[in-house]
Amino acid sequence: MDHRLKKNSQFNYIYKKGERVHTENFTLFVVKSRFSCYKIGFSISKKLGKANKRNKLKRRMREIVRNLQVPSFCNYVLLAKENATSLEFLDLKKELEKLFEKVEKKLNV
RNA sequence: UCAGUUGGUCAGAUGGUCGCUGUAAGGCUGUUAUGGUCUUAGAGAGGAAAGUCCGAGCAUCAAAAGAACAGAGUGCCAGUUAACGGCUGGUGAAGGUGACUUUAAGGAAAGUGCAACAGAGAUAGACUGCCCCGCCCAUGCGGAGCGAUGAUGGAAAGGUGGAGUAAGAGCCCACCGAGCGGUUGGUAACAAUCGCUGCAAUGUAAACCCCACUCGAUGCAAGGUUAAGAUUGGGCAAAUGUGCGUUCUUUCACGCCCAACAAAAACACCGCUGGAACUUGUUGGCGACAGCAAGUCUGGAUAGAUGACCAUCCAAAACAGAACUCGGCUUAUAGACCAACUGAAAAC
RNA sequence: GCAGGGUUGGUAGAGCGGUCGAUUACACCAGUCUUGAAAACUGGCAUACCUGAGAGGGUAUCUGGGGUUCGAAUCCCUAACCCUGCG
Secondary structure: OOOEOOOHHHHHHHHHHOEEEEOOOEEEEEEEOOOOOOEEEEEOOHHHOOHHHHHHHHHHHHHHHHHOOOOOOEEEEEEEOHHHHHOOHHHHHHHHHHHHHHHHHHHHO
């Protein structure tokens, strides 16, 4: 299945309606949906660096999310904060794992 | 060996596991429709892809021709190119011991403007002065000659030295500089040389300007297909209006302009990648480059495709990601390598 | 992707190549007034380095770097950063 979010309107909807979960270098917006698959969009602003750095960060984020067990019936937007570009791959992985654990707890409550 | 100058090349590689985007072939499957999925094969960022500073292709503005005026750009000469403000080779000027580097380098006797402060004075007359004569004890006053002297300044009326004089002056002489003319060399910029002129002319044109040459505007969010359908108000006009900066003329076409509302489907498609292309060889040219032959097909995404991990190579580390496509320029850049040349020292 | 605009004291915002390190307002500091504060009035007020006991003086800086000019915040080139528009 394709897990990408594509439309600008979808992004805006999630920014407005979504619940936020924070960690040191990321913010995740979560909205529940009717469909069994999840969708996720990555948002990295121009402040984080030039095109090269942003692209690399996005690829790493996608690679990590692909290997994770992400809670379904939800749509997400993963927003990177300023220091995220300087992290190593393993640190990124740990942090995102923690992030999605948090999300699961929230959803179960 | 040390210190440099110029030009060029590379931009991690190999193997394995998981994953991403196109292409081709085949299988299975679905929708109103572009599809979905699996297998196999093969492809998948740069020297700057960047900045958007120039030049083109391409597209739209219905199609054209001419004149004047605006506006913008370029500016030594010759060549090169599809074109250029690029590049190549020269000339002049400036810098460097040198290899070599830098250079927006037309015109200031077409005209206008500006030149603060300082300075006697800023483009040019006066002032301060120098010398001689007369009056006079002298200060000083009057007359004649002179253009040297002047605490400035970015710039002060060709410079240095001599001769000359009452004092002085290109008034005269030598050298240097400048202008004009000739000759020789060079396609030319220009250079060399000879003669003449005692020599008049500050700087600024990246101030306006003059001269020569070039230029329509807008950019793929251009523009088109599926793809039909559509409202209201105001102004101008019935060719006397509108039509690629403005005005005018001619052909031609046609209503034109402004404001508001409504509609806008998509995993959409075309434009979209075979090109002034690349590689090798060869011929011409000092070179930029051009010709010929053979071979190659080499990204096409659309929330936007190249990542993660492991092993080895001492270490994998720079700047950095195509978005219609090319030719340049500019800027960023770790490390490694090659070639030619210069200076210094030492040895032979 | 393409097109356009800007950058001047702490903030906003003027600025003819020379009298401009810079006018004005707000903010800030000191004083007057007040029991105290506000308002009002008066004065001061950019930064760095050098020098000086101090008062003061000198040099540099208008986003950075070059150039034109005797002289640049202003003109030209180049880079960085910020902002706006487009279907």
